Amino acid sequence: MQPMFDYSSFYRDLQNTSMSDQTEEWRLALEGRVDPKLHGDLPQWQSVIANLPDFPLNSVDLSADQVTLSTSISLDPQQKESITNNLMGLHPWRKGPFNFFGINIDTEWRSDWKWDRVKEHISDLTHRRVLDVGCGSGYHCWRMRGEGAKFVVGIDPMPKFVFQFNVFKHYLASEPVHVLPLKSEDLPVKLESFDTVFSMGVLYHRRSPMDHLEELKNALRPGGELVLETLVVDGDENTVLMPQGRYAQMRNVWFLPSAPALEIWLQRMGFKNIKTIDITQTSEDEQRPTDWMTFQSLAHFLDPKDSNLTIEGLPAPKRAIIMATK
Numbered sequence: 001m002q003p004m005f006d007y008s009s010f011y012r013d014l015q016n017t018s019m020s021d022q023t024e025e026w027r028l029a030l031e032g033r034v035d036p037k038l039h040g041d042l043p044q045w046q047s048v049i050a051n052l053p054d055f056p057l058n059s060v061d062l063s064a065d066q067v068t069l070s071t072s073i074s075l076d077p078q079q080k081e082s083i084t085n086n087l088m089g090l091h092p093w094r095k096g097p098f099n100f101f102g103i104n105i106d107t108e109w110r111s112d113w114k115w116d117r118v119k120e121h122i123s124d125l126t127h128r129r130v131l132d133v134g135c136g137s138g139y140h141c142w143r144m145r146g147e148g149a150k151f152v153v154g155i156d157p158m159p160k161f162v163f164q165f166n167v168f169k170h171y172l173a174s175e176p177v178h179v180l181p182l183k184s185e186d187l188p189v190k191l192e193s194f195d196t197v198f199s200m201g202v203l204y205h206r207r208s209p210m211d212h213l214e215e216l217k218n219a220l221r222p223g224g225e226l227v228l229e230t231l232v233v234d235g236d237e238n239t240v241l242m243p244q245g246r247y248a249q250m251r252n253v254w255f256l257p258s259a260p261a262l263e264i265w266l267q268r269m270g271f272k273n274i275k276t277i278d279i280t281q282t283s284e285d286e287q288r289p290t291d292w293m294t295f296q297s298l299a300h301f302l303d304p305k306d307s308n309l310t311i312e313g314l315p316a317p318k319r320a321i322i323m324a325t326k
Contacts, residue, residue, distance in 0.1 A: 004034045004042065005162060010153075010178040017129055017151055018193045018221075025188035033181045034159045045163040048089040049170060053079075055101055057171050062146030065112040067139060068099040069171055075102055090164050092293040095136035100167070108293035110286045111139045114200065114229065118321060121277045123225050125149040128195035131219050134202035138165035138179040145177045149196075154179040155187070184215040191219045200229035201319075205252050213269045220326040226271060231256050232279065232320040237264050241314065248301040248310045248317055259320045271324035281308075282317040 007030055014023055036042050055071040075083075084103055087093075096107030126148035132141050135154030138161070144152050156162065156179065165179040184202070197219050199212070206212040216226055233241045235258035247253035257265065259276045266274045284307075287298040298317070303309040308316050 004036070004159070005166075005181070007178075007180070009173060010180065013151060013176045013178070019188075019191065022188045022191065022193075029182055029186045029188065030180060033186075039159055042159070044089050045160060048086055049163060049166055051086050052167065052170050053083060053101070055171075060172065062142045066097045066099040066104070067142045067146075067168065069101055069168065070099075071101050073101075087167065088292075090160060090167070092295055093137065093164060094161075094293055095139045096292075098137075098139070098168070106290040106292050107137075107139075108287060108290060108297055112143075113286050114319075115140060115143050117278045117280065118198075118227060118229070119143075119147065121321075121323060122227055123196065125196065129193060131155070131194040131197045133184045133197065133199040133216065134205075135179055136161045136164075138168070138177070140198065140200070141165070141177050141179060142168065144198075145175060150176060152177040153194075155182040155184065157181055157183045184212060184219075187215060187219055189218065192221050194219050194224060195221060196225045196227065198227045198229075200227070203228065203230040204254060204256055207254050209255050209257075209265065210269065213265065213271075217269060217271065217326055222326055224326050226266075226324045226326065227321065228262075228266070228324070229319055229321045230262070232259050232262060232318055233315050234258060234318075235261070237261050243312070243314060246312060247314055248298075248312070249296075250301075256315075259322065262320065262322055266322065266324050271326060274322065274324040276320055276322050278321040280319055282319060 011023060014020055055073055058072045059070040061068040080103055093105055094108045095111045096105050098105040125144055127150045129151045130144045130149045132154040135141055135156050138154045141152045141154040159181050162179050162181050197216050199216055203209050203212055233256050237260040239258040240261055241256040243253055259279060263274045284299045289297045301311055302316055303311055310316055
């Protein structure tokens with residue numbers, strides 16, 4: 001069977017890390033990961049990559065709010081429309097924003113806002129090996145590279161998001177940045193190699209949050225840094241909300257602890273130097289429908305009479321960022 005994704009550059013870059021002796025474990029994790037029988041849209045997603053324009057890359061900006069590719073070619077309106085229609089084959093675009101040769105991909109999430117909340121507190125990423133769990137389209141992976149990371153691996157089980165990443169990787173093939181269709185539970189056991197591990201927007205989707213924290217810990221080298229972002233609720237160290245049904249219309253939400261409770265979870269799992277650096281209620285300006293994500297978004301999931309409550313009557317989404325070291 002023809003492989004869905006080409007991992008050769010990932011394996012090449014892996015050889016320059018302390019994980020080179022785990023290459024076979026990575027191969028086994030990736031083997032047959034995307035089953036074409038389960039994803040009827042795969043031919044369409046593949047055609048998006050096949051139909052990308054053959055433009056000379058003039059400049060790249062991985063440090064600004066928009067991850068930007070630029071070309072010296074001036075695009076006329078018809079060319080922009082054709083390229084936009086092609087990229088819409090990967091709708092919905094959820095994490096960004098991106099600028100693709102002058103075309104603004106205005107994603108559902110202003111992921112740059114989250115990055116702004118994180119970047120002033122984390123260790124300098126220069127020369128660090130970084131893992132981004134639940135990375136979506138890889139927006140934050142590119143920003144991590146823009147901050148100087150020498151090797152970035154993003155993982156996300158949704159193949160459409162990997163194709164979105166590959167729209168940009170197509171032009172940045174030599175960059176040591178990779179997005180793989182994996183879950184954190186698929187990672188080789190006891191990696192203990194990444195200097196920094198990010199898990200942003202994943203913990204509340206896990207039936208066993210402690211297992212997720214253990215997976216993140218196992219991926220870190222001793223002394224490595226964890227950046228954990230997740231939904232929380234107000235309360236003391238004993239407060240944990242488990243929705244009876246949906247939460248903000250999401251079916252797969254399990255545990256929403258308070259920030260103090262989450263700090264205890266991390267302590268119990270053996271992390272040190274635990275600190276909550278930010279708690280922010282998600283606004284309708286940060287998560288909203290756009291031309292690039294036309295489905296329902298946050299405003300549709302809140303109580304129309306009280307934006308501090310979800311449509312189910314639960315506390316509205318509030319996200320904490322907590323840092324810790326192994």
